[in-house]
Amino acid sequence: MAQQLQALGFQDDLKALNGVYKVTGSHHGKPLFKKPCTEIEGCTEACIYFWDESDGESFSGFWVAPIVGGEQVWAFNPAKTPLPPATGWRVPFSSPTADPNVKLIMGGGGQQQANGKGATQTQSTQQTQQQGRSPAPAATATQQPPAAQEAQVHPQVAIRQRKLLDNLDAQVSNIEKTAQSILTMEPTPEKQPEISRKIGMAKNSVVNTRKFIETQKNQHFIGESAKKLDPISARITAAEKKVVQKEGRFTIPKEMIERETVRN
Numbered sequence: 001m002a003q004q005l006q007a008l009g010f011q012d013d014l015k016a017l018n019g020v021y022k023v024t025g026s027h028h029g030k031p032l033f034k035k036p037c038t039e040i041e042g043c044t045e046a047c048i049y050f051w052d053e054s055d056g057e058s059f060s061g062f063w064v065a066p067i068v069g070g071e072q073v074w075a076f077n078p079a080k081t082p083l084p085p086a087t088g089w090r091v092p093f094s095s096p097t098a099d100p101n102v103k104l105i106m107g108g109g110g111q112q113q114a115n116g117k118g119a120t121q122t123q124s125t126q127q128t129q130q131q132g133r134s135p136a137p138a139a140t141a142t143q144q145p146p147a148a149q150e151a152q153v154h155p156q157v158a159i160r161q162r163k164l165l166d167n168l169d170a171q172v173s174n175i176e177k178t179a180q181s182i183l184t185m186e187p188t189p190e191k192q193p194e195i196s197r198k199i200g201m202a203k204n205s206v207v208n209t210r211k212f213i214e215t216q217k218n219q220h221f222i223g224e225s226a227k228k229l230d231p232i233s234a235r236i237t238a239a240e241k242k243v244v245q246k247e248g249r250f251t252i253p254k255e256m257i258e259r260e261t262v263r264n
Contacts, residue, residue, distance in 0.1 A: 005033055005048070005084060007064075009101035014074060014091065016040050017064060021048055027068055028052040030082065042066070046074075048084050048104070063093070071225060075102065164216055165228065171209050172235045178202045179242040195246075202243045206236055 003023050010017040016039035025032045030050035037046035043066040051069070053060040062084045064075040076093035079085040089102040182198050185191055213233060217226045 004107065006105040006107075007048075008103045008105065009099070010075075010091070011101065013040070017046050017074060021046070028054075030062075032068065033084070037066070040066075050084075064089075071221075075099075161221065161225065161228065164221075165232070168209070168213070168229075168232045171205070171212075172232055172239070175202060175205045175209065175236065175239045178205070179239040179246075182246045183242055185246075199243055199247050202239070206240045206243070209236055 005021050007018050007021060016037050019035055021033035021035045023031045024034045027049040028051055032050075033048040034045050037043050040046075046064065046066065047068050048062060048064050049068045050062050051060055060080065061076055061078040063073050063077075065073040073093050075089050075091045077085055077089050077098075079088060083106055084104050086103055086105065087100070088098045089104070090097070091099040091102055178198055179202055182195060182202065185195050185198075187195065210233075213229050217229065221229055
């Protein structure tokens, strides 16, 4: 089995994905290839790995991404071949058609192939020189810088995020309902145990939900996608303020409590 491959043809802000990838292990039964990649913001390496059908047929194939199974992805190939295929790569992954420029060459690694054009340009120059003519100078027309191409969210990660956001929405809705009910309760001696219980429940729910959100930021909402959790956090803060507001007002005079105790 080839221990490395050469990626060619990635353009614009994804040019850093071109180069030599080496086998570092396996994933879902097929070789895992990696190479250092610090030119793309927020990345330390680029990975080419296979994902099986455990999450559905549409997600199965080879992926190019910063992290194996991570949130962001750059390219996808639906092939189920033993090794990453040479052609058929969709860039971005959601593209309906493959990018004809992107190619993966097993065992490749020549410097001339690094930009996908070196070999062709060298051959052309050699042919021109053999014919006794000087090669034409390269075009110097000023071009506008290409638009940035950010890694997109893996479709399975997007589904997982949506489910987590729905679950968090339900949790926060319960906290909001509890906070609202606490606000409407009169601070009388009879209601003291119930108000105290609800305040305690609401505060515990706030703490636990915030811990859960922080965990998700480290697992499923990394980087820019963490902003998706901001509206949920804002709702928790608003509900917490209501609880704290009621807790501050929940002060029953001692004589009222004593009078109620004697009456009972």
